[in-house]
Amino acid sequence: MEKIAYRPESLTQIPFTYCPGCLHGVAHRLIAEAVDEQGLINKMTGVAPVGCSVFAYKFFNFDMAQAAHGRAPAVATGMKRARPDMHVFTYQGDGDLAAIGTAEIVHAANRGEQMSVFFVNNAIYGMTGGQMAPTTLPDMKTTTSPYGRDTADIGHPIRVCELLDTLISPYYIERVSLLTPADIMKAKKAVSKAIQYNKEGRGFTFVEFISTCPTNWGLDPLKSRDWAKEHMLPFFKTGCFRDKGAE
Amino acid sequence: MAKILMKGNEAVAEAAIRSGCRLYFAYPITPQSELIEYMARMMPKVNGTFLQAESEVSAINMVYGAAGCGKRVMTSSSSPGISLKMEGISYIAGAQLPAVIVNVQRGGPGLGDIQPAQGDYYQATKGGGHGDYRLIVMAPASVQEFADMASDAFDLADKYRNPVMILADGMLGQMMEPVEFKEALTDAEIEEMPKQHDSWCIRPNEDGDKKHHHEINSLEIDPVVLEQHVNNLYKKYAEIEKNEISYESYDVSDDNEVLCVAWGTASRIVKSAINELKKDGKSVGMIRPINVWPYPYEAIAEAIGPNVKKVYVFELNTGQMLDDVKIAVAGKVPVEFWGKVGGVVFTPAEIKEKLEACF
Numbered sequence: 001m002e003k004i005a006y007r008p009e010s011l012t013q014i015p016f017t018y019c020p021g022c023l024h025g026v027a028h029r030l031i032a033e034a035v036d037e038q039g040l041i042n043k044m045t046g047v048a049p050v051g052c053s054v055f056a057y058k059f060f061n062f063d064m065a066q067a068a069h070g071r072a073p074a075v076a077t078g079m080k081r082a083r084p085d086m087h088v089f090t091y092q093g094d095g096d097l098a099a100i101g102t103a104e105i106v107h108a109a110n111r112g113e114q115m116s117v118f119f120v121n122n123a124i125y126g127m128t129g130g131q132m133a134p135t136t137l138p139d140m141k142t143t144t145s146p147y148g149r150d151t152a153d154i155g156h157p158i159r160v161c162e163l164l165d166t167l168i169s170p171y172y173i174e175r176v177s178l179l180t181p182a183d184i185m186k187a188k189k190a191v192s193k194a195i196q197y198n199k200e201g202r203g204f205t206f207v208e209f210i211s212t213c214p215t216n217w218g219l220d221p222l223k224s225r226d227w228a229k230e231h232m233l234p235f236f237k238t239g240c241f242r243d244k245g246a247e
Numbered sequence: 248m249a250k251i252l253m254k255g256n257e258a259v260a261e262a263a264i265r266s267g268c269r270l271y272f273a274y275p276i277t278p279q280s281e282l283i284e285y286m287a288r289m290m291p292k293v294n295g296t297f298l299q300a301e302s303e304v305s306a307i308n309m310v311y312g313a314a315g316c317g318k319r320v321m322t323s324s325s326s327p328g329i330s331l332k333m334e335g336i337s338y339i340a341g342a343q344l345p346a347v348i349v350n351v352q353r354g355g356p357g358l359g360d361i362q363p364a365q366g367d368y369y370q371a372t373k374g375g376g377h378g379d380y381r382l383i384v385m386a387p388a389s390v391q392e393f394a395d396m397a398s399d400a401f402d403l404a405d406k407y408r409n410p411v412m413i414l415a416d417g418m419l420g421q422m423m424e425p426v427e428f429k430e431a432l433t434d435a436e437i438e439e440m441p442k443q444h445d446s447w448c449i450r451p452n453e454d455g456d457k458k459h460h461h462e463i464n465s466l467e468i469d470p471v472v473l474e475q476h477v478n479n480l481y482k483k484y485a486e487i488e489k490n491e492i493s494y495e496s497y498d499v500s501d502d503n504e505v506l507c508v509a510w511g512t513a514s515r516i517v518k519s520a521i522n523e524l525k526k527d528g529k530s531v532g533m534i535r536p537i538n539v540w541p542y543p544y545e546a547i548a549e550a551i552g553p554n555v556k557k558v559y560v561f562e563l564n565t566g567q568m569l570d571d572v573k574i575a576v577a578g579k580v581p582v583e584f585w586g587k588v589g590g591v592v593f594t595p596a597e598i599k600e601k602l603e604a605c606f
Contacts, residue, residue, distance in 0.1 A: 071308040
């Protein structure tokens with residue numbers, strides 16, 4: 001009998017600590033599958049951020065580092081430079097990557113660092129209890145934008161893929177969604193491509209996942225996905241922004 | 248090996264390379280620019296990594312990443328830049344990583360100025376970053392000592408898995424003095440070096456079935472576990488306090504009527520004043536802490552001779568080491584302080600005048 005459902009070797013046996021309906025587990029699994037499929041488990045390492053996925057260093061079944069808030073791309077830079085025979089990725093949320101870590105992500109991308117960045121965008125700070133993120137949508141209510149995000153006061157959400165796409169060095173930039181099974185299949189392809197390019201030493205690869213936060217959005221998991229489809233996807237359009245490998 | 252005339256900033260960089268440092272991440276700031284520039288020139292010649300980071304914050308986090316891989320890594324900066332690095336230094340201490348940080352101090356607070364000062368003593372020896380941790384802090388007083396400390400700093404960092412700071416200042420960074428370097432480690436020795444960290448560092452899985460899962464981490468969400476972790480850190484620090492006290496005794500004798508305590512650049516000036524007073528038949532001794540953490544409390548207490556009327560502390564700050572001297576003296580004799588700040592450096596004549604008034 002063929003075994004079609006199993007835990008990837010690149011995930012440890014430690015149960016995820018995420019809320020019910022959270023999509024971090026899906027994103028973790030996609031990365032782990034891609035690492036397994038490309039036979040990189042013994043040469044892979046990653047950097048966990050500050051945020052809901054702060055414990056990601058426990059979940060991936062290879063050496064991992066945990067970074068200060070926003071600093072994962074700098075930490076990964078140091079790791080890759082110290083161990084060029086290894087492959088490194090960062091896993092970061094929207095507050096970590098697009099607010100406190102803006103300088104680190106822009107400059108790692110601009111240097112064309114040999115790393116993959118997996119960016120989970122759910123438009124809110126999850127771990128700290130639902131505060132406004134740099135990707136929070138206009139008029140969206142959070143605990144620190146209780147009257148809705150006022151774009152005249154605090155500006156508009158940052159589209160990170162588009163921002164990084166202005167740089168010359170990045171090798172691959174794609175935004176995918178985790179909102180439907182079909183989307184997840186597409187996301188897997190993007191993750192695999194990023195890991196493959198990483199394996200081949202092509203340069204800086206970046207995959208953004210449009211995700212949800214049922215707990216802090218106050219919606220059940222399915223309604224969260226509907227809300228994201230209706231509100232996030234029109235603003236954060238999925239698609240490939242840059243693929244130097246396909247040129 | 249022949250002596251070379253060199254600036255302190257360049258000498259410490261050269262010594263670091265000779266000690267096996269092949270990874271250097273930093274951001275430009277005066278008065279340490281010669282250090283980053285030397286690394287930019289020399290690292291490519293030894294197949295090392297030189298990377299000018301986008302910020303001090305990024306530079307120290309690159310150090311965290313490289314140190315997590317068990318490799319000898321260094322960063323350098325000057326006071327305002329060191330403040331920015333403090334977050335990363337706290338993480339490096341928490342995660343127990345070996346790393347060397349050079350601070351070529353300048354005047355503060357804030358942007359201050361670019362002249363030599365010793366105003367970062369508290370920051371270096373009492374914390375700076377958040378949480379309960381300690382840095383080993385070495386304070387050179389000459390270009391030769393600045394260079395020698397590079398290899399000692401890497402050895403101590405490796406030995407204790409702890410960040411080590413070399414606390415110099417703009418005077419030592421900019422000043423040229425003859426310096427003699429130790430023989431450089433060979434490529435084979437440098438390659439061998441990270442293996443001492445194989446049990447914990449990030450590295451490829453090459454052990455066949457015995458697959459490791461190493462975590463470079465300072466997070467312990469369970470308070471009981473974090474308490475244990477911090478207690479373990481402090482056991483290590485107690486060990487460092489036992490083993491790594493380092494100081495110089497200068498003209499300390501039973502004849503001393505005054506005992507001076509000074510560190511780094513300031514100690515050189517005090518030494519000149521002591522030599523002048525000696526000619527006048529006035530006996531003054533000095534204890535110079537070479538490591539300012541761990542601190543030579545006992546050495547200072549023991550150096551207070553039977554005729555010492557006063558312990559005099561001279562610093563290029565408002566009296567930051569003074570607290571430690573008072574702990575050491577424990578009220579046995581009066582402790583006095585005099586210092587200059589803002590990048591203004593006192594002269595031997597001024598120190599001599601202060602000391603003469605004690606007789």
